[in-house]
Amino acid sequence: MKPAPFDYLRAExxxxxxxxxxxxxxxxxxxxxxxxLMPMLNIRLVKPAVVVDISRLKDLxxxxxxxxxxxxxxxxxxxxxxxxxSLADTVPLMALGLKHVGHFQTRNRGTICGSLCHSDPxxxxxxxxxxxxxxxxxxxxxxxxxxxxxxxxxxxxxxxCRSDEIAIAAHFPTAANGHGYAFTEIARRHGDFAMVAVAxxxxxxxxxxxxxxxxxxxxxxxxPVLDGQDLEDALNEFAWDLGGADDIHATARYSRExxxxxxxxxxxxxxxxxxx
Amino acid sequence: MPVLSKERRHPVxxxxxxxxxxxxxxxxxxxxDFLRHQLGATGTHVxxxxxxxxxxxxxxxGKAQRxxxxxxxxxxxxxxxxxxxxxxxxxxxSPLQQAFHENFALQCGFCTPGILMSMEEFLETNxxxxxxxxxxxxxxxICRCTGYAEIINAVLQTAKQLREGAE
Numbered sequence: 001m002k003p004a005p006f007d008y009l010r011a012e013x014x015x016x017x018x019x020x021x022x023x024x025x026x027x028x029x030x031x032x033x034x035x036x037l038m039p040m041l042n043i044r045l046v047k048p049a050v051v052v053d054i055s056r057l058k059d060l061x062x063x064x065x066x067x068x069x070x071x072x073x074x075x076x077x078x079x080x081x082x083x084x085x086s087l088a089d090t091v092p093l094m095a096l097g098l099k100h101v102g103h104f105q106t107r108n109r110g111t112i113c114g115s116l117c118h119s120d121p122x123x124x125x126x127x128x129x130x131x132x133x134x135x136x137x138x139x140x141x142x143x144x145x146x147x148x149x150x151x152x153x154x155x156x157x158x159x160x161c162r163s164d165e166i167a168i169a170a171h172f173p174t175a176a177n178g179h180g181y182a183f184t185e186i187a188r189r190h191g192d193f194a195m196v197a198v199a200x201x202x203x204x205x206x207x208x209x210x211x212x213x214x215x216x217x218x219x220x221x222x223x224p225v226l227d228g229q230d231l232e233d234a235l236n237e238f239a240w241d242l243g244g245a246d247d248i249h250a251t252a253r254y255s256r257e258x259x260x261x262x263x264x265x266x267x268x269x270x271x272x273x274x275x276x
Numbered sequence: 277m278p279v280l281s282k283e284r285r286h287p288v289x290x291x292x293x294x295x296x297x298x299x300x301x302x303x304x305x306x307x308x309d310f311l312r313h314q315l316g317a318t319g320t321h322v323x324x325x326x327x328x329x330x331x332x333x334x335x336x337x338g339k340a341q342r343x344x345x346x347x348x349x350x351x352x353x354x355x356x357x358x359x360x361x362x363x364x365x366x367x368x369x370s371p372l373q374q375a376f377h378e379n380f381a382l383q384c385g386f387c388t389p390g391i392l393m394s395m396e397e398f399l400e401t402n403x404x405x406x407x408x409x410x411x412x413x414x415x416x417x418i419c420r421c422t423g424y425a426e427i428i429n430a431v432l433q434t435a436k437q438l439r440e441g442a443e
Contacts (some may be wrong), residue, residue: 001325002303002304002305002306002309002325003306004304005283005302006281006282006301006303006304007280007281007303007428008279008282008349009277009279009280010280010349010350011277012277015365016277020279034345034350035327035342035345038342038344038346038347039326039327039345041304042306042325042326042344042345043326050279051303051347053347053350055350083426101328102392102416103330103398103414103416104340105330105333105340105341105342105394105416106341106342106345106416108339108340108341109339109341109345138349142438166325184335184409189415190411190412191415191416192416199285269442
């Protein structure tokens with residue numbers, strides 16, 4: 001299908017985009033890479049009165065490491081971030097997760113912050129941010145606030161980003177000494193939405209597992225280092241607590257089995273990948 | 277920049293395969309429809325219109341992207357390459373096109389322009405790919421005829437030829 005008619009503003013500055021949001025509010029939609037919004041427009045799941053295009057805001061096209069976190073601006077594409085060879089050292093979990101985001105053609109245009117704002121339950125970027133305990137900076141004409149991933153991601157396709165706000169940056173904690181990271185997912189085809197996606201962080205003291213694709217938003221749980229039956233029991237309890245439902249791709253029972261199996265797999269990989 | 281009204285068509289100017297072109301588009305017009313209906317460049321095909329099938333893949337400023345997930349007005353001032361610009365002016369096929377021809381890497385041909393545009397960028401960034409990497413890169417393009425085996429052969433053969441040619 002084709003999008004319903006809308007007015008279009010190509011913002012030349014961030015202030016111009018924020019002014020437009022202050023004026024149009026709920027009637028406006030921000031477009032960065034458009035790789036989630038354009039399909040929604042084409043299918044007419046969304047019919048905004050105004051599309052505010054921020055894709056040419058060069059000031060927001062950055063990724064820089066500062067103060068123990070990797071800051072990624074609103075117009076930095078998934079492809080540009082994934083193509084940075086230092087990512088595997090700075091935020092290894094993102095280097096692993098980004099390989100599963102769409103296809104290289106959509107990563108060439110899709111942005112990190114856009115994926116976070118779209119907030120699909122099976123998307124990899126929100127899962128990585130939640131598992132790492134990262135943050136998002138939201139800016140409106142009046143104020144700026146920084147919130148935790150857990151508060152930003154509210155529900156399926158729903159975030160705490162208000163109608164006058166733009167997510168101008170995402171903040172990913174950088175790799176900690178002695179920690180290991182691992183990511184995997186299961187999908188019908190490479191690049192499709194994951195039926196179950198799992199991200200793990202492990203240190204000598206703790207293991208943390210994030211699961212996407214089952215609950216309405218990425219869900220994270222942390223334990224002291226467990227193994228054997230203790231780990232199996234913990235994963236089983238987590239799998240049931242996620243409360244997945246049957247859908248056309250996977251039954252709830254299958255999803256639980258994948259959480260248990262892939263969860264155990266990535267926890268082992270993360271423990272083995274710990275830096276010295 | 278002023279708001280472009282949905283009620284009107286607005287001028288869009290960009291470089292298409294090295295030549296400056298101009299047309300008019302409502303804000304909601306997809307770049308793929310602009311290429312086909314405004315400029316008559318019908319080599320780029322329209323499939324799923326939500327970024328899954330890859331038939332509309334073109335290159336914008338060198339990067340393979342979906343023309344169905346891009347607005348025509350967003351292309352203003354960009355450099356765009358489509359399948360029409362791949363062969364030489366005298367009709368000589370590019371090495372990738374020639375390899376597709378020799379390996380029977382197409383049947384109905386609907387997906388072929390998108391696959392060629394995708395694989396052209398893929399081979400530029402990854403001149404010595406493994407078969408697994410080629411398969412992974414092809415995951416963004418759906419072909420319902422070939423079963424992909426011939427396409428993979430063609431891409432691997434091109435990579436080898438280009439490497440040998442570069443030596």
